[in-house]
Amino acid sequence: MAATKHLRAEAEDSVAENRPVKKSKVADAGDDAEKARLKKEKKEKKKEKKEKKRKSADDEETADAPVEESADGESKKEKKKSKKDKKDKKEKKSKKSQDEDDSAEQATEEQPEGMDVDQDVKPAEEKKKSKKERKAKDTNGNASEEASNGRDYVQTMSLSNVPQSEIDEYLSKNEIVITDTRNTTGKLRPVTEFHHLPSTNLLEKKPSPFASYKAPTPIQAASWPSTLSGRDVVGVAETGSGKTMAFALPCVEAISQINKKGVKAVVVSPTRELAMQTHEQLARLAALLRLKCVCLYGGASKDDQRALLNKGADIIVATPGRLKDFMSDETVDLSGCKFAVLDEADRMLDKGFEEDIKMILGACPPREERQTLMFTATWPISVQSLASTFMVDPVKITIGSRGKETENGSVELQANTRITQKVEVMDGKDKEFRLLQIIKQHQQGKQKDDRILVFCLYKKEATRVEGFLSRKGVRVGGIHGDLKQEQRTRSLEAFKTGKTPVLVATDVAARGLDIPEVKLVINVTFPLTIEDYVHRIGRTGRAGKTGEAITMFTVQDKAHSGSLINILKGANQPVPDELMKFGTVVKKKTHDMYGGFFKDVDPNQKATKITFD
């Protein structure tokens, strides 16, 4: 606009200069014209100024002011701008806070239940991961969200992807029943394959600790999700079904997460030989993570065991007596022991060991601060109330017994169905002759090195029978409480290697011992309880194999006829007529704690329910 005005003025000046000289007239006339021109110019300037002002006001409105803006215009603009900035900031802030709320909500959704992680400090990577994991769980809607004892088990994607129909089939085929009063881990899927286990330092070792196994056994598959979650568990499964590894894996996993010196786990066993055997398996697993496992049992040098303890022990496997000794002289301190296992739990909780167990578990942290597992093949009601005082809401897992429990909560007693059971009713005086005959028959040809385990009830009886067989040329050894520990260990070793393929034992060898080559168990004298019978015959038919058991039954054993008949029927075994003649009444030996009672059994019905309390 200014440039136009200037150009017009120049043009007008040039016109004036080029006019003819008739100056005055022209001047007079020129003066008037000049006045008019100046007036017009003034008018135009005024108009321009007005126009500028209006434009400036418009510019302020649009915040698009030209560079040569007036001071006044600028301040107005700034005011307006700052107002606008404030408005923008407010909007941005509100949007930001909305975003934060959204992400917090999202994070809450992503947070696996039971995990105690601060949302605000949780790294994005972790958030992403937990979302992924949650997704894996949600696909099937069944994953562990339990985090007892500060541990969390996350079901792997590969297990989540197994169709539900396959899981249901596995549970029903293996007669698996999981009872959880918290009613959450009931949904946990059994770990049907080893590769379904979450990967850990231990499980990634090469070769794998499970290299020699094809798949987890049902008790392992069903209990690992709960035990790895840190839950207390009662596991009841048939003899020879892999219960040792069922508790060994969570034991080593649990203590590998504790960065403290001292004893962190204790496993209690009823017999020395079983303690040694369990120690062997557990020590192998623990060594993979450089954890130390020490075995304490009676009848061996205390000094040697103390020396081992002084080198450091993360896990102790022990019989109660020797463990108590070391606790009394303060060689062993269980105050940091966060993991406790009662193997052969019903035996550990019966009258004979009750006080020892109270003392041992009493020296561990309170039950709320430790994990307690109990495993057994027989779970009578008589021990269950005591068991519950040592545990917190245990998950109960039963395999077999068609998942049945009796009305009072005991797990139905059942023998391993792969064992062929025969009962021979006879006169007591014929026993030795018949025993020799059976052994000779079984050791013919290829079977000459088959291991045969012979059970007697009394130590003296075992000594006599061993002597008798030895005199008849049978390669035989003995194991019972009258023998020194060295002798017991030697006999067991010779039996395992096949040097003496026959072993005469009392019930010290009834529970837990795992000797795969045992093909036949002979009961020369019936045991004191039907549970002991189940454990005795369970020394054969282990890890999916078949086996055989022959029981000599005399009139002196007639109190056991009813319960034995039920066991035979429960395992689809023939019941000899001579046994039926002793009666089908189940008589329980009177016990100072559990009392005694009688129960009728209908001989025409398949026996399914017996309580042994």
Ligand SMILES: Nc1ncnc2c1ncn2[C@@H]1O[C@H](COP(=O)(O)OP(=O)(O)OP(=O)(O)O)[C@@H](O)[C@H]1O
């Ligand atoms: N997943 C598996 N696959 C095959 N064999 C296995 C598996 N787990 C354990 N075993 C083997 O099964 C055998 C029996 O295991 P274990 O001694 O733990 O049985 P158990 O259930 O404790 O028996 P018991 O009630 O008599 O004490 C052992 O030789 C063990 O090595």
